[in-house]
Amino acid sequence: MIQVEWTIPSLPLRVLTQTRMGKQVTATIVVFLFCLLYTVAIVAQDRSQRSSNDNSATTKAEVGKLGFGKRVNVKLKNGEKTSGRITGFAPDHFVVTNSKGTASAIAYSDVTRVSTQKEKLGIFHAPWTGIMFTAAGVGTLVVIAMDVFN
Numbered sequence: 335m336i337q338v339e340w341t342i343p344s345l346p347l348r349v350l351t352q353t354r355m356g357k358q359v360t361a362t363i364v365v366f367l368f369c370l371l372y373t374v375a376i377v378a379q380d381r382s383q384r385s386s387n388d389n390s391a392t393t394k395a396e397v398g399k400l401g402f403g404k405r406v407n408v409k410l411k412n413g414e415k416t417s418g419r420i421t422g423f424a425p426d427h428f429v430v431t432n433s434k435g436t437a438s439a440i441a442y443s444d445v446t447r448v449s450t451q452k453e454k455l456g457i458f459h460a461p462w463t464g465i466m467f468t469a470a471g472v473g474t475l476v477v478i479a480m481d482v483f484n
Contacts, residue, residue: 354483354484357483358479358480358483361476361479361480361482361483362476362479362480365472365475365476365479366472369468369471369472369475372468373464373465373468376464390441390442390443390445391442393442393443393445393448394428394442396448397420397423397428397442397448398423400420400448400450401420402420402421402422402423403419403420403421404419404420404450405417405418405419405450405451406418406419406420406430406448406449406450406451407447407448407449407450407451408430408440408445408447408448409445409446409447409448410440410444410445410446411444411445411446412444416430416432416438416440417430417432417451418430418431418432418433418438419431421437422437422439424439426441426442426443427439427440427441427442428440428442
């Protein structure tokens with residue numbers, strides 16, 4: 335019986351990073367990981383900005399602090415959700431008008447959570463636009479990195 339050993343030639347990492355292609359691949363991977371971590375940090379920050387209220391006094395104070403015309407998301411104790419702009423105040427309730435013009439009177443005691451909506455620019459309404467801008471930034475950084483290593 336004949337024994338045959340198969341060996342796969344491998345280059346040390348040091349040799350790989352000394353070649354032109356190795357430097358370009360390393361730079362591309364570093365830029366990609368940086369952009370990925372940056373995007374994750376933005377998403378995590380966006381999700382952490384939610385507030386919750388326990389009683390009507392704190393709800394009334396928070397709604398009053400937000401002010402007239404502020405865009406809000408309101409979650410009620412019965413599970414319903416509504417969103418729109420604050421268009422009125424009263425001692426026992428406030429009014430939220432949605433984008434279709436329908437006004438809803440909401441009692442402070444019925445509210446579980448009030449959170450503000452971010453005022454978005456028109457180009458940032460869909461999540462794919464953030465991905466598109468990130469991809470454009472990554473592409474630009476890759477081109478710059480490739481030029482530097484040449």
